[in-house]
Amino acid sequence: MNRPRTLEEARTMVKAMRETAERAPDGLADAVLAELGMADGYAEVDGPVDRLYVAWGPDGVTAVERVGDPMGFETEVQLRTGRPVRRMERLPARLARQVDRQLAGDRQRDLPVDLGTLTSFEQQVLRTVMGIPWGEVRSYAWVAREIGRPRAVRAVGSALAGNPIPFVIPCHRVVRTDGHIGEYGAGGPEAKREVLRTEGIDPDELEALADRGIRYLGSDTTGIYCWPSCHHARRITDAHRVTFRTAEQARVSGFRPCTACRPLEGAVFAA
C-alpha cells in the first residue's frame, strides 16, 4: 500500500475525497421551484365546502378540484399543462394568500390564473366570471353580453362547464338565464346550490322569484333596477321594492340599470 507522499498520491487522495460528494436527491430543484411558484405543484387548501386541490405553475393557478383522487388530479393537470406536477405541503406564500382571499370572497384582481390551453373565447368567459362578486349570481346571457357575444349563450355554458379552476373562478355564480340554478361542472346542481349557500345566497328563494317570473328588482327611491342578488338590490326595503319580469318592463317604468351588476337592458334583451 502506498502512502500519499508524492504529488501523484496526493492527487489520488483528493480524487477519492471528491467521490465522497453526494448528488442532490431527485426532485430537490423541482420542490424548490414549485415552492416559489416557478414550477408546477399542487397542495390542499380550505374551500367553501370541501378541501380543494389547487395546482399552480409558473403562470399562476392551473387547476382546482375537490380533494379526493390525487392521482386523477395529477394526471388531469399534467395533460392540461404538459408538465409534471408535484405534491407540495402548501401553496407558495403569496399565491396562498391570494387564493385564500379570493375563496373568501375578497376579489383578487392580480391573482394569476393560467388559462393558456383554452381558446380565447373560453378565456374571456372565465375572466369575466372572475369579476362576479361573492354572494351574487349572473346569468349565462349576462356573461355572453359582457364579452360582446350576446348570441353565444350556449357556448358560454360549455366554457363554464369546462372551467379548470372552479371555486377560484366562480362559475357557480352563473345561473340559467331563466333564473334557475342550473348545472355545475364541479359536482352537479346540488353542489352548486351548496356553494351558493355558503355565500349567503338562498337558491330556493332565487328560483321561487324566477318561478314567479321575476328577473329584476328595482328601488322606487333610486329608480334603479338590479339582478336580485346584487348587493344594492338586497338593501332595498320591502316598502320600496319593485319587481320586473323583463328589462324592457323596467325601462318602460322609467328605471335605469344598476352600474354595479349591469342587468340586461330593456329593448335589446327583453326576453
Next chain:
Amino acid sequence: MCIECPAALATDPRAAFPTFVRHHQDLVYGLARRWTRDAADAEDVAQDSFLRAWRAIERYPPERIRELHTRGWLARIVRNVAHNRARDAAPAHATLEDAPEPVDPEARTPVATLMRRESARTWAARLAQLPDRQRIAVELRHVHGLSYAEMTEALERPVNTIKSDVHRGIRTLRASMEAADDLELEVAR
C-alpha cells in the same frame, strides 16, 4: 462553473433562477450534508437555502447580483441555514453507516463501482473522524472544490486560519491512512 449565472440572474431573476437552482443543486445539497445529521435534514436545509437565496436575489439590485461569488455565497447561506436549524442540537456528522454511496457514471464494471464506493465510504469515514472545523475546511476545499476565496466568504473566517485548518486536516487524514496501511501490512505479514 456557472459564469453566466449571476449575469443572467441580474438581468431577469425569475427567468434565470430555475436554471440556477438546477445547476447548483448538487453543490448546495452536498454542502448541506456537511453541516447536517442525515440526508433528510440535508434536503430540508438545501431547500431552505435556495429559498433564502431567492429572497436575497429578489431584494438585491442587479449590480449586486452581477458581482456575486455564487459558490461562496451559496455556501455561506447553507452554513447559516444549517446552523440556525441545529442551534439547539448537538453537532452531528457522518458515520461509517450513513457514509455516502456516490454513483460514478464513469465506472464501467460493477466491480469498479463497488471498489470506488468502498473507497468513498472509507474516505467519508476518515473525514468524519476529523474535528468539525478541520473536517468542514477539508470538505469544502477538496470534496466540493471551493477556492480559498470562496471558503473565506462561506466560513467568514480569515483565509490563513482556513488554510491552516485544511492543512492540519490533511495531515491527520494522512496519518490515519498510514496507520491503516501499517495495520494491513501487519495483517499481511
